[in-house]
Amino acid sequence: MNAPAPRPVTNVGALVARSAQRHAARPAIVTPQRSLSYAELDARSNRLAHALLGLGLARGDRVGIYLPNCAEIVETELACYKAALVKAPFNARLSPAEVGATVDNSEATLVITTAARAEAFRPHVRGAMPRLLLLDGPAATGYEALLARASDVFEAVPVHADELAVLHYTSGSSGVLKAAMQTFGNRLAQLRKFLMRTDTTRPDHILGLVGPITHASGMQLVPALCSGTTIRLFSGFEPGRFLAEMRAERVTHTFLVPTMVNMLLGELEGQYRPLPDLQRLGYGAAPMAPARILRAMDVFGPVLSQGYGAGETTSGVCGLTVEDHLHARAARPERLASCGRPLLECDVQVLGDDGRPVALGEIGEIVVGGEDVFAGYWRAPELTAEVLKDGRYHTGDLARVDEEGFVYIVDRKKDMVISGGFNVYPSEVEAVLYQHAAVAEACVFAVPDDKWGESVAAHVVLRPGQAADAGMLDAFCAERLAGFKRPRHLEFVAALEKNSNGKVARKAIQAPYWANHARKVN
Numbered sequence: 001m002n003a004p005a006p007r008p009v010t011n012v013g014a015l016v017a018r019s020a021q022r023h024a025a026r027p028a029i030v031t032p033q034r035s036l037s038y039a040e041l042d043a044r045s046n047r048l049a050h051a052l053l054g055l056g057l058a059r060g061d062r063v064g065i066y067l068p069n070c071a072e073i074v075e076t077e078l079a080c081y082k083a084a085l086v087k088a089p090f091n092a093r094l095s096p097a098e099v100g101a102t103v104d105n106s107e108a109t110l111v112i113t114t115a116a117r118a119e120a121f122r123p124h125v126r127g128a129m130p131r132l133l134l135l136d137g138p139a140a141t142g143y144e145a146l147l148a149r150a151s152d153v154f155e156a157v158p159v160h161a162d163e164l165a166v167l168h169y170t171s172g173s174s175g176v177l178k179a180a181m182q183t184f185g186n187r188l189a190q191l192r193k194f195l196m197r198t199d200t201t202r203p204d205h206i207l208g209l210v211g212p213i214t215h216a217s218g219m220q221l222v223p224a225l226c227s228g229t230t231i232r233l234f235s236g237f238e239p240g241r242f243l244a245e246m247r248a249e250r251v252t253h254t255f256l257v258p259t260m261v262n263m264l265l266g267e268l269e270g271q272y273r274p275l276p277d278l279q280r281l282g283y284g285a286a287p288m289a290p291a292r293i294l295r296a297m298d299v300f301g302p303v304l305s306q307g308y309g310a311g312e313t314t315s316g317v318c319g320l321t322v323e324d325h326l327h328a329r330a331a332r333p334e335r336l337a338s339c340g341r342p343l344l345e346c347d348v349q350v351l352g353d354d355g356r357p358v359a360l361g362e363i364g365e366i367v368v369g370g371e372d373v374f375a376g377y378w379r380a381p382e383l384t385a386e387v388l389k390d391g392r393y394h395t396g397d398l399a400r401v402d403e404e405g406f407v408y409i410v411d412r413k414k415d416m417v418i419s420g421g422f423n424v425y426p427s428e429v430e431a432v433l434y435q436h437a438a439v440a441e442a443c444v445f446a447v448p449d450d451k452w453g454e455s456v457a458a459h460v461v462l463r464p465g466q467a468a469d470a471g472m473l474d475a476f477c478a479e480r481l482a483g484f485k486r487p488r489h490l491e492f493v494a495a496l497e498k499n500s501n502g503k504v505a506r507k508a509i510q511a512p513y514w515a516n517h518a519r520k521v522n
Contacts, residue, residue: 069212272299
């Protein structure tokens with residue numbers, strides 16, 4: 001029997017080009033260095049598509065991007081879509097050694113970066129050094145020079161649903177370098193999810209993005225550009241400066257990780273509605289304690305929304321809307337611990353070890369199916385087989401579902417503490433610690449215990465000007481947690497270690513306690 005013919009789909013780049021016709025004069029991308037209208041962005045991405053093909057790149061070749069937030073990242077993303085090249089973004093916060101390994105893994109044909117960044121990662125590339133296209137390159141061969149010589153008219157290449165569009169390098173907890181293969185079909189499904197949400201952006205909105213747009217923040221780029229929204233890109237996060245620029249630019253929408261929200265709350269002690277133009281503050285990429293969510297609602301007003309997803313699901317699959325937050329505060333406070341309900345066509349189920357849906361309130365693993373589920377990990381069939389089964393992604397996240405379909409993540413399988421035969425979920429303990437007035441940040445993890453196998457440990461960062469000791473926090477927890485859930489080891493630290501995406505690096509914090517153990521779980 002002959003294999004089915006590839007299913008043609010609309011090229012994502014063509015959809016943005018269509019939006020550029022409608023909103024030609026509107027600002028599309030604004031940075032401290034420049035502003036591009038929709039017409040200019042479309043023309044420059046067309047020029048870049050021509051330039052990349054003119055350098056000898058062919059359909060399916062990987063184009064690495066190693067840059068901090070800037071307009072050129074957006075131009076490159078659109079150019080890659082239009083030319084059916086594969087976007088392979090590298091987090092700008094990675095070390096040169098990590099970038100070198102990622103370059104090798106992706107087998108990038110070309111990397112768009114700066115001269116300084118290229119020189120930093122060059123010694124760490126073990127395979128063939130890719131061609132470089134430098135933003136600050138020589139006048140004759142640099143980025144701008146190539147664009148200047150290329151045509152600003154480009155017809156997007158026809159693509160099919162299963163064709164690779166993006167290599168999305170994940171920050172997962174395994175420590176193994178891996179890239180989720182996102183197809184053009186995945187990217188279209190992701191676009192539908194965003195545009196069908198009730199809180200999607202419109203032409204009169206300004207979307208402020210401060211996280212690396214090579215990763216979670218960047219998932220909002222194409223939906224916003226298809227809506228005629230102006231995107232304001234921030235480089236780096238410093239709370240005071242970020243707030244001042246948000247106010248000055250009258251930003252209406254933004255997306256932050258919980259660590260950033262916590263830092264802003266520390267900056268805004270006693271203030272209310274510091275960003276009067278803000279209509280939506282999206283948060284995600286890590287859990288956020290309900291006590292901190294309530295405080296953020298007090299400070300920023302009724303604007304919070306949450307998303308839950310992964311690179312393997314091409315962004316969010318569940319959402320807790322602004323309305324959900326308000327209803328939770330008024331009548332269902334426990335719902336602030338939920339990541340919401342499935343979005344549009346996302347098939348989200350909570351399954352037991354037998355592969356069947358668990359009863360309401362019971363804990364199982366979140367498993368996702370649908371058009372947005374990735375095609376597997378790049379050149380890693382063993383890793384793919386661990387999580388992708390019958391086309392469904394097994395997230396490793398443990399959760400329960402309530403009677404109205406809201407999903408509550410209790411933790412990741414790999415983070416669970418098993419103490420004396422009882423399961424302890426770190427997020428539950430962290431949520432209690434965050435309720436203490438002196439606690440700014442907390443990370444809970446398993447440490448070896450001769451008696452119980454494992455016991456609960458915590459690293460805690462205190463808020464400036466606040467004081468607490470281990471006895472005080474233990475007494476606080478004793479009032480709110482079962483004995484086996486209370487941290488038996490508590491250490492006060494100046495800061496929690498975080499990965500390049502701003503997430504607390506739980507495994508790295510936990511690792512020293514297990515250094516002399518052959519197994520990392522007891």
